[in-house]
Amino acid sequence: MDGEKIPSVSRVRSYLLKKQDEICRGLEAEDGEARFQCLELDGERGGLARPRCLEDGPVLEKAAVNFSHTRGESLPKAATETRPELAGRSFQAVSLSLITHPRNPFAPTSHMNVRFFVASREDKDPIWWFGGGFDLTPYYGFEDDARHWHETARTACSPFGDDVYPRFKKWCDDYFVIKHRKEARGVGGLFFDDLNEGGFERCFQFLQSIADHYLPAYLPLLSRRKNHPYSDAHRQFQLYRRGRYVEFNLVYDRGTLYGLQAGGRIESILASMPPLVRWIYDWSPVAGSEEERLSKDFLRPRDWLTIDDNVDVNREKP
């Protein structure tokens, strides 16, 4: 049995529901005023959706933290085409998905998704896997912020092996690419899918470690940047960069596109959309500006944990 307990949807579900509460409380506390609008929607055959969205806070212009538990007769074609062993199986999926859009342009947007799938068939063992990760999208780059984010990501991974962080960090860099811009969405973090190495218990512990490290990774950055003085030009740049987020989510993001095609609750799926977005035709930043530095220095895969301090001229003094 050890390390290979029966995969339990209900245990993951209970954990994610508690985690949703905790993250919402943490974000509300950092905002100080706004509160999440909460819904509980019973799904078919014991399913549950618990979408939560906060808007118009002094710190968080928008944040969405959505739990869902769905059950289906068969997995979508997209899933069974690449994994034919899943065909003809019913499934259950539990997930927690979140995004934050801070008001201050110096505070980064964050995203986390953690999910667990079990595909069942009466005459066979269940097939199960975990997926998820978290990633950060700054509008103005701070080396210290990216380093703290990635250090926390590494801490979350380290009990599970030294290769875990670099592997899932690279997967994240590879996934969050706005292909038509040849540009990274942000500074990355962790991304993984189809995880079932080492048995359910260990994988579930890993998922918990990721989700448990989200607030410690993000809240210090939000706290540090939420009162950073900014001008209208900074704000306009933030609105402009949010367009990239929209482009990624609507053109490439698998979760979003799957949700739209599968006919899920649109307002939950598109809760990730930024509250206010600007597109400017053929805009490019002034040479040498902070805005240019974002694309040149931050929006490319970097090893954030071994930055050479001599090169890192913009690093803030501790």
Added chain:
Amino acid sequence: MDGEKIPSVSRVRSYLLKKQDEICRGLEAEDGEARFQCLELDGERGGLARPRCLEDGPVLEKAAVNFSHTRGESLPKAATETRPELAGRSFQAVSLSLITHPRNPFAPTSHMNVRFFVASREDKDPIWWFGGGFDLTPYYGFEDDARHWHETARTACSPFGDDVYPRFKKWCDDYFVIKHRKEARGVGGLFFDDLNEGGFERCFQFLQSIADHYLPAYLPLLSRRKNHPYSDAHRQFQLYRRGRYVEFNLVYDRGTLYGLQAGGRIESILASMPPLVRWIYDWSPVAGSEEERLSKDFLRPRDWLTIDDNVDVNREKP
């Protein structure tokens, strides 16, 4: 020869270049202040891109009117899969694509695209076709505006047969659907593709008739609504509705997705994006409001040319 002259890319190109000038002048005149930023980019083997974008006008918050002539060794897979006779052919495509995003929430967004393709192979006759149309997206519904738009569309089609308008009107209604919202993008207009019935000459005349009727269809609406008094609530609703435009263009629009995948000039392809957009979580209009009337009365396929005046309580008096 008559009605079956050799398909001529250069004739269509010359026509579209002149039409681009004329439409830009017409929109600039209606705006009164802003001017199109113009570029001329030579493409490979005689190709040409002439993207034009106007921003921040008092009337037009943004407008893009883009001409392009591209030549390629082979058509993309997407094209040859549905039409295997096109495989192994080189091609040329000329197109004029436009969109307007007026500032006033009572003035509708308009879109037109007209295009001509020729696919060639040394040992065979060329295969050619026209495609295009125009469609209207109001934020506040005016029956008179929709009627004028559709009457002009019918006028453009009528020399080519009585069945043309209803056929291409329906095609437009079927195409511009935001599937995940089960909602039309706007009040439609005309849409057609793969048109080559009746020979090149006749089809080219049809294309010209569509493009020639764009300004007469749109300018009167822009002129009539551009100074309509509006509140911040009207403006916010416009920004919110523009989100639907983004959702359609990035998730469904074939031209946009093809352009993004094919690696065209991103700023030209995404010039259709609205200048400023808002997403509000789980928002719905107040019962009985003008905002609700948009979805209930306007964003569904209707026969705009036989509206019953007794039913049409909101119709403006002439």
